[in-house]
Amino acid sequence: MRVGELSRKTGVPVPTIKYYVREGLLPPGELTSRNQASYDETHERRLRLIRALLDVGGMRVAEIADVLAALDDPERPLHKVLGAAADRVGGASAAYDDAESAAARGIVADLVSRRGWRAQASNPAAVELAEALAAMARLGHGAFADVLDDYADAAEQVARADLGYLDRQVAVEDMVEGMVVGTVLGEAVFGALRRLAHVDASARRYGED
Amino acid sequence: MRVGELSRKTGVPVPTIKYYVREGLLPPGELTSRNQASYDETHERRLRLIRALLDVGGMRVAEIADVLAALDDPERPLHKVLGAAADRVGGASAAYDDAESAAARGIVADLVSRRGWRAQASNPAAVELAEALAAMARLGHGAFADVLDDYADAAEQVARADLGYLDRQVAVEDMVEGMVVGTVLGEAVFGALRRLAHVDASARRYGED
Structure with missing residues (x-):
């Protein structure tokens, strides 16, 4: 055409x-x-x-170019492409080097080891997680780390659902694209669901009716 | 100072x-x-x-101004402030009006009613969810809607953890700020955790070692 x-x-x-x-x-x-x-x-x-x-994913053109390059490279194993897609999704956090950052990196390392996750401390998602926790600690919300395992349970459940969905894709080409779609759009889906669940939970607890 | x-x-x-x-x-x-x-x-x-x-939250200055205005207004009930914060976090999706959008809105309405969530169909999070599902359907991933209840289970668990954390904040001032922090930074935390869980799950399934 x-x-x-x-x-x-x-x-x-x-x-x-x-x-x-x-x-x-x-x-x-x-x-x-x-x-x-x-x-x-x-x-x-x-x-x-x-x-x-x-x-929907809110990605920038340069980030999408990186993900598509990974997707089009037949030499790259599936889980590396997924990793590349996931890394592009993460926000580019400003790097801090204070006591809160150091403590947050320790909390993330403990979490990864406690849950037996096969992920390096240098993984961009681990770095981003530590930065988010450090930002909370700087605002006086360091205790948020206490609910981290509830969050991790939920994250594992979502990851299992994603992998289960990918298993149903037959062609490898579809599977790789499915990973990119699931990683980026799945994030938008979960974010929206979490906000809906918030609306419900806080209407029940604090709402007038 | x-x-x-x-x-x-x-x-x-x-x-x-x-x-x-x-x-x-x-x-x-x-x-x-x-x-x-x-x-x-x-x-x-x-x-x-x-x-x-x-x-960390990736919000724009104008969006932050809106959230802070809501936070500083003593007339607004707590859950309205939370709602305002949540709405600002959502991506501004382009509005489509095709068969996929209509179908996705139906899927979201069914989900909200099936789970008994107190949320309107016009809620920005519901609109964003429908747009993400429609984008998936346009890419041939309409079957992703099948894992929506797994996602919703996880979202409810996260919302419960958030509300439980907020309950421990004593001062109302702290609580309102805690909601904003939890809504925006909690999204970054969960996104990073989900990506870590992905790294682990796909390394186990597709990785070499």
């Missing part, structure tokens, strides 16, 4: 599609004449993935 | 502090002479909250 039809099908404006091609997010179409290219279903699918990561 | 000392204590540069005052995020200091103001511990604490919401 021509770029105009690709644009109509996906709702992405033509200049935006061309921008994604320039930035390496979308493979170029097959040239059919000097200034016309032809696109197929793989472009359409990739374009929908890019828009989902942008709109 | 003078603005220089406030800057040293919090690590926030003086021009940034002045910017926060201009934008209404931070109350002005008490004028001690024509061009000198004095700040106290409430400024220090508020400044740490702003930085945490910015750095």
Whole structure:
């Protein structure tokens, strides 16, 4: 199909599609004449993935480029691609080097070892977790660390659900894409659910009716 | 204390502090002479909250201004402030109006009614959840809705932990701030934990060792 039809099908404006091609997010179409290219279903699918990561996942174009590069590299084992996707999702926290940061890193190391998680202390998610806990401690909410195991139980349950869902994907190609979708969009899904559960819990406890 | 000392204590540069005052995020200091103001511990604490919401929560300055305005309004009931904080955290999804969006809104309405959650369909979190599910469906991952109850179980567990933590805060002032911290930073904490649990689960399943 021509770029105009690709644009109509996906709702992405033509200049935006061309921008994604320039930035390496979308493979170029097959040239059919000097200034016309032809696109197929793989472009359409990739374009929908890019828009989902942008709109729902809140990722930036450069981050998406990294994830897609990992996704397209056949040499990379599945769990490394998942790791790359997950790392891009994490916020870029400012690095601090104070007593709260040091204490929070210790709390995270204890948690990882207590739960037997196969994850390095240098993992970006572990670093981000420590930074979030340190920020809480700086605000006088260091005791939040006490509910960390309740959070970890819930996180394990979600991770099991994600892996169970991935198991049902047959083609490896679908599975890798499913990981990216699950990691990024699953985060948006869980965040929204948690806020809904908050609305319910606090309406029950503090609400008028 | 003078603005220089406030800057040293919090690590926030003086021009940034002045910017926060201009934008209404931070109350002005008490004028001690024509061009000198004095700040106290409430400024220090508020400044740490702003930085945490910015750095770890990934919120924008305008969003933080909204949340702080709600936090400072004694007329607003606790659960409305929590709601305002939660709404600001959600991503601003592009609004679609296709078959996938309509189906996803139905799935969310069913979920809310099945779980007996006291939340309106118009709640921003419900809207965001529907948009995330619709984005998945557009990518051929509509079956993800099947694991939604596993996610909801986990979200309820996290919400219970959050409310349990808030119960231990004595002063109402602390409690309201605790809600904001818990809603925004708790999201970062859970996101990081989920990614760690993923790293562990996929290393076990797909990893070499």
